[in-house]
Amino acid sequence: MKNNLLVPFLGILSFIFIASSCVKDTDFDQAQDIVLTPVVELNLIHFDLEAEDFYDEVAMTERLTVQDSTQIRFLDDSGFQESLVRAEFFFRFKNSIPRDFDVAFQFLDSLQQQTYFTGTSVNQGSAGNEVVTEFTQNVEGEDLLLLTTSDRVVVSVTIPTSGPNLEGNLKLQSKATYFFEIKEQEE
């Protein structure tokens, strides 16, 4: 008699254990609202140009524009593109050459086409007296989309006049601040 009752009793009890356990007052759709917003500070490029780099001692001619470039592979990475909402570039020049400079930053895509451009002028310094010029470029919106299709930056440094006896250094330090919003991608 007891046994007959017990089987359904245990069955029901097991069922209650499993069925009564529930997840309440939760809203998993909130997962869509999860946004990670890291702000990353990262060094970019740096250089140390000497005044003699602007004069070709073999050919005895001025070299008014010197140019170099590097890949920045992560810029056009698709995850980076989707998550980046703003980038702030900061350039610090220290100039002890008695000339003003024009410095241009050209961003190129993989087909070598220019997608974004920025530049600044650098104040002249003097021997033993480094003059600091700082330049900040904020990139967002439409410009950011263009910037993140590039994977290479070309740096051109232009001096108005040069000569064999010019002395001093032009140094660049730079960093970028990347503002991300990382969230679930629309499917």
Add this chain to the structure above:
Amino acid sequence: MKYLIFIFMAFLLCSAFAQNKQVLYGLEQVPQSLLLNPGINVPQKAHFGIPLFSQFHINAGMTGVSVFDIFGESSVDINTRIRNKIFELEATDFFSATQQLEIINFGWRARNGIYFSGGVYEELDFIVYFPKDLAVLAYEGNQDYIGVPFDLGQISTTGDLMTVFHFGANKQVSEKLTLGARAKLYSSLFSFKSTNNEGTFITREGDEDSENIYEHTIENLDASVQTSGYASLRDMDGASQVTKEILGRALFGGNVGVGVDVGATYKVTEKITTSASILDLGVIFHTKDVESYRASGTYTLDGIELLFPPIGEGEPTFPYYEDLEDEFEREIPIDTLTSGYTQLRPVKVNASVSYTFGRRIGSSGVCDCLNMGDDVKRNQAVGLQFYGISRPKGLQMAGTFFYYRRLWDVLSAKATYTVDPYSNSNVGLGLVADLGKVNFYIAADNLLRYGNLAKANNVSLQLGINIKIENE
């Protein structure tokens, strides 16, 4: 992400506290309690588990955070809640999951009084500690943490999938003492381990002499991951192929290890009984299909230095970016080793003391003259239990208070209150029914949270069916 959360929830829905089966421990009516203490008093003459149904156990638990903490309906923005939790949690908080499925379990009492038992079960065991610094870095970035070191050594995780073959003996050696031991043979199908890592990441503001504005430095990194059973899976394509391979290893295809369980029960007085067991005192020798990775070194990233080489129009310049990547790989090399390693199993310790009282059982309450005091049983008991398990960042412990009561001849119940790393309000209940030869048991803990599992740090449900043949 959403799917991950659902899988995670599914885990939680039928889960138990990390290997601590506090409800089953000492519950001698359930043959599986022999696996928690090989030296328990075994009342039956023989038993065998219904293959694949004799014990199913799955758990997942988190310390410091519940699903409700993050996904509960609230006026506070979910991102604020996540951020607060990240800062509230410590690097010693962890998420752990264990799942066991008993394939075979059997036992019988030999003529010399020894109760032999054996079987096969499959076990999956996983633990990951909360890498707090990395979580902060991922969530916030480094802008607000210039000059603050991030500890990369907080990464600590292990995972194992194995088949365990076991055989044990149990004997009541004297009126008061019962001893038992069990030999185990592990067949590891898959294993990984990354513990004892070191290193920091720091972004410092550069000084006058610095090449660039910041110095991003990885300092004294020494991080490693040991894997076995992974290298051969890596090149397979498709989940079905991987599943097939893993199942193929389930018998003796994997890396082999040995271990023992020992246990004892001692009757101090007629009413007071103590017991203790040490489980999985063993090692696995990973010799086949082993691959370990170790990254070490110190590296400072200054950014890319342009050298302006005098080159003609259209000529390529130096591959600065590749050079930087090469430099990083040179300074922080990742070595791949295939030498074997030995892995200690997480040792588990159980201990208990109990006091029995109430009505005598097994004698219908009348004269019990033939029973000369060696097996006086009462229908109620209270006691304390201790549980400990060795984990990468030290011993994890739990304490349990229990009340046991035999309700009818066929039905017993045990209620537990447990304090453990997950919570201090864990109430559990187990029921065992002996219906003729059929032995059915169900045990659940964290009952207070059953109304809303989202608020639980962990919950459990274990159940199984055995056939038991009682002593005449």
